[in-house]
Amino acid sequence: MTTFRQNATTATQALRELFPPTPLVRNDYLSQRYDADIWLKREDLSPVRSYKLRGAFNAMRKRLAAFPDQRHFVCASAGNHAQGVAFACRHFGVQGTIFMPVTTPQQKIMKTRTFGGDHIDIKLTGDIFDQALDAAQRFCSDLGAHFLSPFDDDDVIEGQASVAVEMLEQLGRAPDMLVLPVGGGGLGAGMSAYLKSAAPDIALRYVEPTGGASFTAALDAGKPVTLPRLDTFVDGASVARLGLRTFDRLRDTHPDQVLLAAENRVCVTILDMLNQEGIVLEPAGALSIDALQDISAEIRGKTVICVASGGNFDFERLPEVKERAMRFAGTKKYLLLRLPQRPGALRDFLGILGPEDDIARFEYLKKTARNFGTVLLGIETTQPQNFASLFARMEQHGFTFTDITNDEVIANFVI
Known part of the structure; x- marks a missing residue:
């Protein structure tokens, strides 16, 4: 029986059909600012400008291998998973139906259509991701299609682990610390599961938005719970309920390993990276970088990798980002x-x-x-x-x- 580490390595190799490893780049600006060796894993430079393509591709690849006649896939997404599924649908020549919240930025909707072309149909429903998810699952059961979860799926988790596989190969050694964002938990579950075997001494820090702290709530309760209120500004990581499968892999996380990033402060980081480095990050993609200021004393003199998880930023939101940043500052x-x-x-x-x-x-x-x-x-x-x-x-x-x-x-x- 293959191990999770072996499966993650296989998934990484299969991904080379679509794109080369995303860059791991040392960032001089952040390194000088925090007196540390700061590296960015640039998932914003994947074909769909986020890591989500990895999990969608791996789950679809394994489903088609087991059921070659499967021709219809369904998903729910606030944007990035949708783009990954759309890209994979066109790659495999299958049909996809994608449910997205009505509040999804237009930039993500248009890019999803571009990636999927005639292979996808987009349905806008609900104000938040969880409402779109409910609609997608009902639609899927009625139609008999295969549902591709954005995070709560073993094959998706396995695909997201490919970020860790590439990271260690590119750096050539284990960093002292890895900082990564958490929404539904797919990326965190995949990377932590792989590193538990491949590099167990790496210190892990997970970052979630203050207005969508579903991981913190789950750790407090000992199980995933639904948040009574959700701030959707960090749309790529604002999930009202952590996944059950992802929580099973993350349940041993100590609460001190989870950092909260205020939405308005994240805006300061977005503008800082844009103005100083010319790097365009969406709110969720800036979470790990934003959290460095909370652990500045801890990381001094150490090698730290931040996962820049996505760059699907709609520039029509720039005035709002500037407004929030100025109010925070x-x-x-x-x-x-x-x-x-x-x-x-x-x-x-x-x-x-x-x-x-x-x-x-x-x-x-x-x-x-x-x-x-x-x-x-x-x-x-x-x-x-x-x-x-x-x-x-x-x-x-x-x-x-x-x-x-x-x-x-x-x-x-x-x-």
């Missing part, structure tokens, strides 16, 4: 200003702005009294400390205001 704030309804009041307010302060939004909401009105202000500046000076001047001149930047309830209504 403290260089943009939203205020509710109580402005006197008298001639010259607005001019008086504008006069107290600093030389680096810029009004990005100005909107009258309503008059709270005959002599006052409420204004929504969006103010950008270059340094977060500029706001302390601005607020002091506003109070000195008698302007009443409320900072609603981090007030989620009010912000959802007025921003």
Whole structure:
């Protein structure tokens, strides 16, 4: 009987039909920043710009080997698994039906169509991945097609392990630490299972978004649980429930090995990698790099590999990424200003702005009294400390205001 390590190696060899190993590249910028030897496993440079092609291809390859007459595959995906399945469907000449949430970025939908061509049909349903998953599984059982899970499948897990196979071969040795993102757990389960045999001394760190911490919840409960609420901004890793098969392989993970990345901070990392390195990463693809700041003391002087898991970024989202990044960095704030309804009041307010302060939004909401009105202000500046000076001047001149930047309830209504 073959071992998981042997199967992962076979899957890696089979993948050479589609593409060469994705690059493992030392990043000088990050290495200098963290005083460490930082390498990036560039899964954003695969044919579908994510690692998901690996698992989809391996699962489809093994299914067709066992059942040559299988001609229809079904999957659910927030984007990257869909592209992998579409690519594999065209490669094997089979038909695929792909369910995607309505909220999936258009860039991922269009790329899925491009990769699959006439071999796929896309169905948009549900607001989050788990709703699309339910619809896909019902459709699959009614039709008798074969369902390809994005993560909770042994053959998919085995295919994702090929990232670890390539990584060790390319580096020529075991790194001190591997940092990788977690969504449904397929990548983490595959890589950790392979490394447990091939390089057991590597320290593993898993990163998941704060608004989709299904792995943390599963470890706390001792089993996969469904999150009551989900922030879908990091769409490639925002899964409400970790897979059962993936959890079985990850259940021995110590909670300290799991890091949480705030969505707005991830935006800072996306912009940093774009501006400094010219590397385009989607939110999930930036998770492992973003988490380095949380373990900076631990990794100093060590060799660390970060899996840049995907680069399917829709540039129509760039304004939102910039907005989130500025709010996290403290260089943009939203205020509710109580402005006197008298001639010259607005001019008086504008006069107290600093030389680096810029009004990005100005909107009258309503008059709270005959002599006052409420204004929504969006103010950008270059340094977060500029706001302390601005607020002091506003109070000195008698302007009443409320900072609603981090007030989620009010912000959802007025921003």
